[in-house]
Amino acid sequence: MCNESIRNEFLPYGRQCLDKNDIKSVVDVLKGDWLTTGPKIKEFEEKVADYCNTEYAVAVSNGTAALHAACFAAGISNGDEVITTPLTFAASANCILYQRAKPIFVDIDPKTYNINPQKIREKITSKTKAIIPVDYTGRPVFIDEIMKIAREYNLLVIEDAAHSIGAKYKKKKVGSLADMTTFSFHPVKHITTGEGGMILTNDKESYNRLKKFRTHGIVKGKDVKNQEEGPWFYEQLELGYNYRMTDIQAALGISQLEKIDQFIDRRKAIVKRYNDAFHDFDLLEIPFQTKDIKSSWHLYVVKLNLEKLTVSRKEIFEVLRKEKLGVNVHYIPVYYHPYYQNLGYKKGICPVAEDLYERIITLPLFPQMKSQDVEDVIKIVYKVLNNYRKY
Numbered sequence: 001m002c003n004e005s006i007r008n009e010f011l012p013y014g015r016q017c018l019d020k021n022d023i024k025s026v027v028d029v030l031k032g033d034w035l036t037t038g039p040k041i042k043e044f045e046e047k048v049a050d051y052c053n054t055e056y057a058v059a060v061s062n063g064t065a066a067l068h069a070a071c072f073a074a075g076i077s078n079g080d081e082v083i084t085t086p087l088t089f090a091a092s093a094n095c096i097l098y099q100r101a102k103p104i105f106v107d108i109d110p111k112t113y114n115i116n117p118q119k120i121r122e123k124i125t126s127k128t129k130a131i132i133p134v135d136y137t138g139r140p141v142f143i144d145e146i147m148k149i150a151r152e153y154n155l156l157v158i159e160d161a162a163h164s165i166g167a168k169y170k171k172k173k174v175g176s177l178a179d180m181t182t183f184s185f186h187p188v189k190h191i192t193t194g195e196g197g198m199i200l201t202n203d204k205e206s207y208n209r210l211k212k213f214r215t216h217g218i219v220k221g222k223d224v225k226n227q228e229e230g231p232w233f234y235e236q237l238e239l240g241y242n243y244r245m246t247d248i249q250a251a252l253g254i255s256q257l258e259k260i261d262q263f264i265d266r267r268k269a270i271v272k273r274y275n276d277a278f279h280d281f282d283l284l285e286i287p288f289q290t291k292d293i294k295s296s297w298h299l300y301v302v303k304l305n306l307e308k309l310t311v312s313r314k315e316i317f318e319v320l321r322k323e324k325l326g327v328n329v330h331y332i333p334v335y336y337h338p339y340y341q342n343l344g345y346k347k348g349i350c351p352v353a354e355d356l357y358e359r360i361i362t363l364p365l366f367p368q369m370k371s372q373d374v375e376d377v378i379k380i381v382y383k384v385l386n387n388y389r390k391y
Helices: 020-030 039-051 063-073 091-098 117-123 143-152 204-213 247-257 260-278 313-322 338-342 351-357 371-387
Strands: 056-060 081-084 102-105 128-132 156-160 180-184 197-201 218-220 234-236 300-304 360-363
Touching: 020 247, 039 056, 039 197, 039 247, 056 063, 056 204, 063 091, 063 156, 063 180, 063 197, 063 204, 081 091, 091 102, 091 128, 117 143, 128 143, 143 156, 197 204, 260 300, 260 371, 313 360, 313 371
Parallel strands: 081 102, 081 128, 128 156, 156 180
Antiparallel strands: 056 197, 180 197, 218 234, 300 360
């Protein structure tokens, strides 16, 4: 674990945790022969696949690239429709647009805040190609129900698990449950490679398409169609992108992965303390939990009971920031963004998500938080909310 305290004056909502072994792993690569497309990539892929009990893994440059690559491998193209949630970062829907398809937003479950499987059926049409559910805050979606619907309508499921590496659904780790699963290794995630992402799958055909897509659609060696040329020869078979991860990033990821269970255990301990402290606090609601779904707790999001407060969420947010808590809001519904409004999306299409957005605040949660940091968060939240209590 990291020994250095990050608490100066301002406590962020999330932060990377790096130690001397992480630094050494990167320095070793810098001193070696391979800085990119070298042996560390495959090693990192194999270790993540093994951790998630999945057959194949493909490392890419970031989480958005992972989503884009998965959409490509799924065959999503012009005129298709893809179902997803509005309560997510824009990348979960942008990846659909990259393939010239149309995002179809389905409202969330009011308890879990994940996409509501019961609402998915209502939005399926003859144009629907896939479903991209998002494991919001690290809590896995009801993947069994979603996969059942997908199989009924011959759809593919790409699980956006940017928040949920290490999480479990009915004792099975996220990464092995959908047709494809994408991870992000951004600094605020459970493990980091600086920037980076990965796609996991048990389907060999998807795996091969993903590998081509991240390297311009180019193949070499035995995959070349024209075998009469020399060993130097390569061919571009499809239009791909340069979405390669570097060995520098992969080395950091390998080192980080060795500590992932420690990181998640610490996150769970902080969440338990938050839950114990806030469980009976009538001015907010803590995250919903079920026994068969084990979140890996990327974010800790509370819902404000605004009916009992004299001010708006915005004012609460600003006061908490003045108290030096780096609270945040996750997320603005995707179709609220001007770009999506210009595409014709209107407010009102997902009322549960829209109402939730007006009430949520993300509290600090990351492994280096000391016990005193956690107690400070609890104390400040109580103080601020009680100051604006109606009755």
